[in-house]
Amino acid sequence: EAGVVQSPRYKIIEKKQPVAFWCNPISGHNTLYWYRQNLGQGPELLIRYENEEAVDDSQLPKDRFSAERLKGVDSTLKIQPAELGDSAVYLCASSLEPLPLQEETQYFGPGTRLLVL
């Protein structure tokens, strides 16, 4: 079974430029998460989807970040315009059901490492 797929793996851009990350969750997983992980820290949730609905986006900086999950499968996270402080690893994860209904674990992709210059 394929895991969570993310692309690109690495991205270097100049500040004020737009950038987009793509995620393909594990087949059949209804719940999809985007996290941001700064160097030396744990991941922080940006947004959680149940199918195509964003059910928790309270920690998404909505002035520059946006996300979508069309048809409830793949998802895209966008930053426009990027700032120096956005340099981080962006992780996508998926699970069958949200916590705590089945106490499902989350399966993480390898992440996209973003460097903003």
Place this chain on the structure above:
Amino acid sequence: SQQGEEDPQALSIQEGENATMNCSYKTSINNLQWYRQNSGRGLVHLILIRSNEREKHSGRLRVTLDTSKKSSSLLITASRAADTASYFCATDEETSGSRLTFGEGTQLTVNP
């Protein structure tokens, strides 16, 4: 914001020794999970312990949970060089609405 705080921040041991990492959290939880992250890779789930459980085992892993002290520990027995990684605890808070909150992690180095 980070819910869990891991202790120590870094740990270096010799192969074959046991490694113990601790996690403290602030609010009531449904469950607590431990994840491992190798350099440059995504997180891998290790073990989940529910709030009504006190101890759980999985292979060389032993997790304890003390809800009265709001703390958990992860013990890795007979460590191997391949156990070198960052270890994170993550809590599913009762009031978070299915949000996992991660700590800052413990960097474990197992020397061959």
